[in-house]
Amino acid sequence: MHYPHPESSRTQAFRWARTGLMRRCGRIQCQRAVSEVRHANPVASFDEAREIGLDRTDLVSMYRNMLLTRGIEDRGRTLFKQGKIPGSFYTGLGNEASAVAIGSAMGPDDVGTPIQRNIGVHLARGTQPWKILAQYMGRQGGPSVGRDGNVHFAEFDLGLITMVSHLPAMLPVATGCALAFRIRDEQRVAVGWFGDGSSARGDAHEAMNLAGTRELPVVFICNNNHFAYSTPNRLEYAIEHLAERALAYGFDGVVVDGTELLSVYRETHLAIEKARSGGGPTLIESVTLRLEGHGVHDDASYVPRELIDEYRDRDPIDQFHRWLVEHVDFTPDEQRELESAVKQALNEALKLAEASPEPNADSLLDGVYAARDALEAPHFS
Numbered sequence: 276m277h278y279p280h281p282e283s284s285r286t287q288a289f290r291w292a293r294t295g296l297m298r299r300c301g302r303i304q305c306q307r308a309v310s311e312v313r314h315a316n317p318v319a320s321f322d323e324a325r326e327i328g329l330d331r332t333d334l335v336s337m338y339r340n341m342l343l344t345r346g347i348e349d350r351g352r353t354l355f356k357q358g359k360i361p362g363s364f365y366t367g368l369g370n371e372a373s374a375v376a377i378g379s380a381m382g383p384d385d386v387g388t389p390i391q392r393n394i395g396v397h398l399a400r401g402t403q404p405w406k407i408l409a410q411y412m413g414r415q416g417g418p419s420v421g422r423d424g425n426v427h428f429a430e431f432d433l434g435l436i437t438m439v440s441h442l443p444a445m446l447p448v449a450t451g452c453a454l455a456f457r458i459r460d461e462q463r464v465a466v467g468w469f470g471d472g473s474s475a476r477g478d479a480h481e482a483m484n485l486a487g488t489r490e491l492p493v494v495f496i497c498n499n500n501h502f503a504y505s506t507p508n509r510l511e512y513a514i515e516h517l518a519e520r521a522l523a524y525g526f527d528g529v530v531v532d533g534t535e536l537l538s539v540y541r542e543t544h545l546a547i548e549k550a551r552s553g554g555g556p557t558l559i560e561s562v563t564l565r566l567e568g569h570g571v572h573d574d575a576s577y578v579p580r581e582l583i584d585e586y587r588d589r590d591p592i593d594q595f596h597r598w599l600v601e602h603v604d605f606t607p608d609e610q611r612e613l614e615s616a617v618k619q620a621l622n623e624a625l626k627l628a629e630a631s632p633e634p635n636a637d638s639l640l641d642g643v644y645a646a647r648d649a650l651e652a653p654h655f656s
């Protein structure tokens with residue numbers, strides 16, 4: 276099946292809807308505004324990066340985390356083909372910049388609920404690469420201790436909460452965390468992720484509506500990668516940009532090019548600091564393309580070739596490499612050194628992960644139920 280370019284057809288559908296609406300309104304002066312949502316600007320110089328608190332070391336470290344993200348997923352693909360990963364395997368190819376930028380912009384005490392395609396968030400928060408590979412292979416060393424596959428995991432100690440499969444069920448969790456921060460008078464912010472497909476479900480509306488009415492310290496990130504399985508954007512929603520929905524909840528929305536690391540970083544940084552200082556939520560729509568199928572079982576033959584070519588040309592890692600060369604004189608020697616350090620880190624990670632045993636069957640119920648004294652919720656005291 277061939278779908279036309281989702282971007283252009285969506286804009287076209289939106290225009291038709293608007294014309295129809297104006298026609299139905301007849302002589303009544305009724306005009307529906309075309310999208311007024313803000314579009315983020317690129318970060319055009321090192322000075323602009325410094326203004327949001329980033330020095331050269333921070334920039335190179337985010338670049339390293341993008342290389343690591345892609346490297347881990349490349350290893351995962353190979354492990355899957357070797358039959359070492361049970362179930363299926365999902366990647367975030369094309370989403371590395373967005374994931375690393377947001378994970379890096381979060382403060383040390385902030386919490387987040389990353390979802391599928393967000394390995395870069397885990398790495399930016401400090402999850403060790405070997406633990407991620409161990410997770411993929413269902414080993415004891417993985418954050419879920421061998422209980423689940425490659426997307427349902429997170430390290431709580433790093434401020435990340437494990438996703439459940441039902442999407443976007445983690446948005447109400449993020450809003451709930453933000454409400455708890457408000458009640459406890461803590462200067463912390465919650466970050467909740469969801470996809471373009473998941474945006475159509477009630478949980479997304481409920482979470483954003485509650486956050487808007489209470490002006491909670493939460494930032495919503497919509498990873499809009501053009502598809503939900505094989506369903507293109509134009510069959511998912513009838514507005515121009517998902518970020519427009521923020522206006523209906525009474526807070527700001529912004530569309531950002533998710534292939535540009537620093538644009539995503541700046542928007543997230545600003546939204547988090549606004550939330551922390553009492554300014555309420557923001558919805559950031561980070562636009563990318565899912566550069567592979569939904570999982571390894573899907574050949575993505577329904578994605579138009581020209582769309583893939585367009586986004587391959589805008590590869591987030593290559594783009595940021597060019598930015599570093601242009602703005603901070605990143606040298607070929609530094610590039611070689613970094614690539615070899617990343618390769619070495621991945622080799623070591625793989626060794627540790629493969630050495631990690633499979634879980635014992637008699638540990639199956641460990642961690643399923645929380646111990647009563649481990650809970651600090653007031654209604655237990």
Ligand SMILES: Cc1ncc(C[n+]2csc(CCOP(=O)(O)OP(=O)(O)O)c2C)c(N)n1
Pocket residue numbers: 391392440441442443469470471472473474498500502503504565569
């Ligand atoms: C409530 C619910 N329905 C269906 C699914 C099955 N499912 C898993 S991922 C997915 C596609 C989600 O699309 P999107 O939100 O755009 O995220 P993407 O996979 O594109 O990153 C679906 C339908 C699910 N996990 N939860």
Ligand SMILES: [Mg+2]
Pocket residue numbers: 470471472498499500501502503504
């Ligand atoms: Mg999607």
